[in-house]
Amino acid sequence: MNLEQNFQSFLSEQAYAVVKAVSQIASDLGQPVFLVGGAVRDLLLGRMSHDLDFVTEGSGLALAQTICEALDGSLTTHERFGTAVWTPPAQLFPNTVDVITARKEIYKTPAALPEVTPSNMQDDLFRRDFTINGMAIRLGGPQHGELLDLYHGQRDLEKKLIRVFHQQSFQDDPTRTFRAARYAGRLGFALADGTKQALINSLNEIKLLSADRVRHELEKTMAEPLPMPMLEILEDLGILKAVDANLVWSDTQRIALAHLDGLLSLELGQSAAKEVSKTYLRLTTWLTNLPQSEETALSITNCLNVSADIRRDIEKVLKVLDASKTLEDLRPGTIEKLLRGLSAAQLTLLQANQQLPKEIKTLIPTYFNRWRLIKTSTDGNTLRQLNLPPGPSYQKILDHLLAAKLNGEINSDSEENEQLTHLVQNIMTENKKSAS
Ligand code: CTP
Numbered sequence: 001m002n003l004e005q006n007f008q009s010f011l012s013e014q015a016y017a018v019v020k021a022v023s024q025i026a027s028d029l030g031q032p033v034f035l036v037g038g039a040v041r042d043l044l045l046g047r048m049s050h051d052l053d054f055v056t057e058g059s060g061l062a063l064a065q066t067i068c069e070a071l072d073g074s075l076t077t078h079e080r081f082g083t084a085v086w087t088p089p090a091q092l093f094p095n096t097v098d099v100i101t102a103r104k105e106i107y108k109t110p111a112a113l114p115e116v117t118p119s120n121m122q123d124d125l126f127r128r129d130f131t132i133n134g135m136a137i138r139l140g141g142p143q144h145g146e147l148l149d150l151y152h153g154q155r156d157l158e159k160k161l162i163r164v165f166h167q168q169s170f171q172d173d174p175t176r177t178f179r180a181a182r183y184a185g186r187l188g189f190a191l192a193d194g195t196k197q198a199l200i201n202s203l204n205e206i207k208l209l210s211a212d213r214v215r216h217e218l219e220k221t222m223a224e225p226l227p228m229p230m231l232e233i234l235e236d237l238g239i240l241k242a243v244d245a246n247l248v249w250s251d252t253q254r255i256a257l258a259h260l261d262g263l264l265s266l267e268l269g270q271s272a273a274k275e276v277s278k279t280y281l282r283l284t285t286w287l288t289n290l291p292q293s294e295e296t297a298l299s300i301t302n303c304l305n306v307s308a309d310i311r312r313d314i315e316k317v318l319k320v321l322d323a324s325k326t327l328e329d330l331r332p333g334t335i336e337k338l339l340r341g342l343s344a345a346q347l348t349l350l351q352a353n354q355q356l357p358k359e360i361k362t363l364i365p366t367y368f369n370r371w372r373l374i375k376t377s378t379d380g381n382t383l384r385q386l387n388l389p390p391g392p393s394y395q396k397i398l399d400h401l402l403a404a405k406l407n408g409e410i411n412s413d414s415e416e417n418e419q420l421t422h423l424v425q426n427i428m429t430e431n432k433k434s435a436s
Contacts, residue, residue: 001154003137004145006043014093015039015052018071019139022054025066027140031058034121034136034148041132044147044157045187053098055136057120060084060101067099081116103127107172111208114172122150129176130183130195131156131163156192163192170202174209177202177239178217185230191237199237206242211305214243218304222282228254231286244303246296249286252354256289257282260352268351268368271344276309281345284310285352288317316346321355333403335363336371344368376401377413378420386424393427 007016019035026033033056042049056063061077064084068075073088082101104123105114114127125134125148135153138146147154156163162180170176177199180191191199206214221230234240235249260281263269272281287300287310297318301311323338338360339347350356351364378401383394401419404410410419 001147001149002145003040003043003147006046007145010043010046010048011039012048012050015050018052018088018093018097021071022067023139023144025070026056026063029063029066031056031063032121032141033063033139035139036125036136037128037133040135040137040147041153041157043137044135044154050095052093052095053100054139055100055102055121055124057102060099064099082118105172107168110171110202110205111174121148125150126165128165129169129173129179131165132161132183132189134165160187160189161192162189162195164195164198167194167198167201170199171205174202174205175213175217177206177237177242178214178221178234181230181233181237181239182217182221182224184233185226185228186224188229196237199239203238203242206239211303215304215306219279219283222286223279227282228257231257244300246290246292246300247303248290252291253286253289256285256352256354259354260285260348263348263351266365268344268365269348271368272348275343275345280310281348284313284345284349288314288349289352289354292318313346313349316342317349317353320350321353324356324360327360330359330363331403332363332366332371332406335360335367336374336402336406337399339364339367339372371406374402374406376405377416382420383424386420388424388427389431397423397427 007019011019022033033054035052036055037053038051039049039053054060054063060082061079061084064075064077064086068086071088071092073086073092075084075086077084082103084099086097086099088097101118102121102124103116104119105116105127107114121136125136128134131151131153133153134151136148138144138148151165162183164170164176170180180195180199183189184191221227221234224230231240231249231253240247240249260269264273264278264281283306287297287304287306290296290300292300297314301314306314320338320342327334327338339350342350347364347368351361353361376398378398380390380394380398383397384390388394388397397420400423401410401416404419405416410416
């Protein structure tokens with residue numbers, strides 16, 4: 001099967017230019033080179049592909065060096081694995097490109113890095129996660145564009161099946177459990193019977209992954225255009241439970257995530273998306289909608305080693321949820337105090353939260369657009385000029401005035417001054433009483 005036609009139809013113009021240039025360079029060197037992995041899978045599925053991974057039988061580092069010299073950009077190399085990551089000039093191609101030596105991998109212990117030895121395409125394709133990702137296209141020379149499918153990847157693509165190469169695969173690399181769910185959800189594929197059983201048999205090994213690796217997999221899931229089917233599969237296969245018993249995906253989390261995605265097209269959501277990424281908001285929405293106490297929240301943030309920013313946002317959301325339980329009224333002044341100081345991202349997380357009462361949620365955009373911007377004319381300096389001794393009474397007075405202004409009880413500077421005089425007098429009298 002020759003796939004040169006698919007290059008032209010399903011690679012971007014820039015990606016196609018890179019493939020052509022790499023083919024030419026490898027031909028000139030007389031070095032066999034192949035496009036592998038996701039790009040081949042997507043080309044066969046007729047999906048646009050933006051990721052390019054090249055494998056060569058020979059030195060990947062030398063090939064990468066030649067590519068970089070010919071086309072410019074920069075190179076990061078990992079001698080031990082025979083891998084290089086080429087960053088092309090942005091105008092040529094916007095993504096990084098992997099160029100590696102064909103290799104064989106041996107996993108001595110589950111979830112650890114494999115031992116790597118240079119080898120041929122047969123071994124290189126066999127070391128991969130799934131048959132649909134284990135195909136290659138030869139580049140350059142008379143067989144340019146020929147599909148190399150040694151393990152029935154194409155058959156599995158047609159049957160819509162995710163299949164591992166061998167029963168140890170998930171034990172060797174438990175991140176493949178997350179990857180299986182991602183491809184199944186993204187492509188609408190099922191796990192082949194033996195693969196499903198192999199995955200279930202290796203759930204215990206998930207605990208061997210570092211928190212960072214697990215979080216990275218979940219972030220990749222949340223970065224997908226449609227993460228929900230994948231999360232459903234992660235839950236159904238018991239992968240989430242294997243990470244932490246409190247990490248669940250049920251109706252509450254599904255509704256929250258759908259709600260968040262809707263909010264991102266509104267004004268507040270758009271401000272939130274300028275502060276942090278969509279992936280960040282989705283992940284944090286999930287974590288703040290788990291059935292949780294502070295302890296479970298802490299256990300999950302630890303087992304995913306989330307960033308200090310996510311921890312802070314979770315704490316803020318939980319604090320507001322807690323305070324909202326005893327809120328006495330929903331007047332603007334009360335809501336302003338409840339939400340004061342929260343970022344657009346934190347407010348969006350609250351809006352997506354399934355525990356926060358609806359009546360409060362609906363007031364959040366008004367807080368963000370109007371109430372947040374209203375200030376009193378009085379400030380700390382005004383209070384000092386009135387000879388009020390600095391202390392907690394300052395905040396009390398300022399809060400009181402702001403709430404009164406927001407609630408429509410103060411409608412002008414002179415009304416504010418009147419209230420201020422009254423409040424200061426009261427505090428002075430109280431101070432005198434307690435001093436005597
Ligand atoms: N791979 C693997 N095992 C892993 C990670 C990657 O075998 N744990 C192999 C697969 O062959 C995969 C290739 O490395 O196709 C590139 O990995 P990655 O870029 O993560 O995946 P893509 O297939 O490009 O998929 P995606 O479309 O999700 O980017």
